[in-house]
Amino acid sequence: MNPDYERLGEPWVTRDDIKRFRQFDSKCPGPLDLGHRDHHGTRGPGCGHQRGHGYGGQQKETNMSVQRETNMSLDTTSHPDRPGPAELIRSGYALRVGEIDALVVSDGTMSIPAATLAVNAAPAELGAWLDGMFLPARFGWPLNVGVVRSGGRTVLIDAGIGAEFPEFAGAGQLTRRLEAAGLGLESLTDVVLTHMHMDHIGGLLGVSGRLRPDLRIHVSTVEAEFWAGKADLSRATMPPGVPDALRAVAKRFLDEYHGRLQPFEKEHEVAPGVLIRRTGGHTPGHSVVRLESGGDRLMFGGDSVFPPGFDCPHWHNGFDQEPEETVRVRVGLLRELAATGQPLVPTHVSFPAAGRVAVTRDVFRWVPAYWNH
Numbered sequence: 001m002n003p004d005y006e007r008l009g010e011p012w013v014t015r016d017d018i019k020r021f022r023q024f025d026s027k028c029p030g031p032l033d034l035g036h037r038d039h040h041g042t043r044g045p046g047c048g049h050q051r052g053h054g055y056g057g058q059q060k061e062t063n064m065s066v067q068r069e070t071n072m073s074l075d076t077t078s079h080p081d082r083p084g085p086a087e088l089i090r091s092g093y094a095l096r097v098g099e100i101d102a103l104v105v106s107d108g109t110m111s112i113p114a115a116t117l118a119v120n121a122a123p124a125e126l127g128a129w130l131d132g133m134f135l136p137a138r139f140g141w142p143l144n145v146g147v148v149r150s151g152g153r154t155v156l157i158d159a160g161i162g163a164e165f166p167e168f169a170g171a172g173q174l175t176r177r178l179e180a181a182g183l184g185l186e187s188l189t190d191v192v193l194t195h196m197h198m199d200h201i202g203g204l205l206g207v208s209g210r211l212r213p214d215l216r217i218h219v220s221t222v223e224a225e226f227w228a229g230k231a232d233l234s235r236a237t238m239p240p241g242v243p244d245a246l247r248a249v250a251k252r253f254l255d256e257y258h259g260r261l262q263p264f265e266k267e268h269e270v271a272p273g274v275l276i277r278r279t280g281g282h283t284p285g286h287s288v289v290r291l292e293s294g295g296d297r298l299m300f301g302g303d304s305v306f307p308p309g310f311d312c313p314h315w316h317n318g319f320d321q322e323p324e325e326t327v328r329v330r331v332g333l334l335r336e337l338a339a340t341g342q343p344l345v346p347t348h349v350s351f352p353a354a355g356r357v358a359v360t361r362d363v364f365r366w367v368p369a370y371w372n373h
């Protein structure tokens, strides 16, 4: 026992503390009872789902005052423009899935208004969620990329945003970080695109000359055709200027790489145990990548789930072109992941973005993997 505790003779958390501290609904979960889902929905703290001691109006005021008092700034964004060591910590995280080697590489972060995370939520609900996550109204959305080696093939899963967009100067680190991991662009045999938003394809713009001539780019037929056509983004709720930028970047990408595309209809095995499968939702041809080898499994989830999507899977992300379908896809994947316990790597969850999906009573929960470093 801590000697201070004995001396003071009082609990660590006093009654006053309980009023001041954030409440995370931290009761130990009892036996899972998903049957209650129908009564309560799949809403977690911050989704307007009131619990016994959750985020009530008065409680929220207190929470916000705590945040102002502490006012910490944990700036974990890389600053490539500043002098200093090239890389203090390598932004790569290695995983093993049976016979398959997998690596998560951070492309950096993109500063985007947090309101885009939940365009169908009341501002107070999103505010409560952000408050509970210690996040401000604008923060760097993590942007992660996968590399997979199987059967002699080296497969890049998405390509980050690239270095051509100064408004996203915190991202575009992929090529440099791949090289630091001993993976030059020329070593890639395949690229898999979960979809063709600029933060997933931009890293390949202007580098075709550095890639192997026989490199194959796998993307769903629906996705390639969507961006080759009018690319109707009317159902999404993006910041001004973004829809035009997305269309322009996708068109440039198709111009540069149309000869290397390997479109697939529903699913395609890119390398042994590396299966890309179309889900739709976030974009019409959005896909996830499923790894399976030696009884192990792992899913690269693309943009099927964003950080609030575990607590609040019914929230629409502003980039979701088919919001209701995205929710359906998301809940289906989360239920599968919670049932199987297999690891998930979503693109926009904080690096290393590897974790599992759990269920606490009637809500999903993101459980980050322990980082073996």
Ligand SMILES: [Zn+2]
Binding pocket: 197, 199, 200, 303, 347, 348
């Ligand atoms: Zn994305």
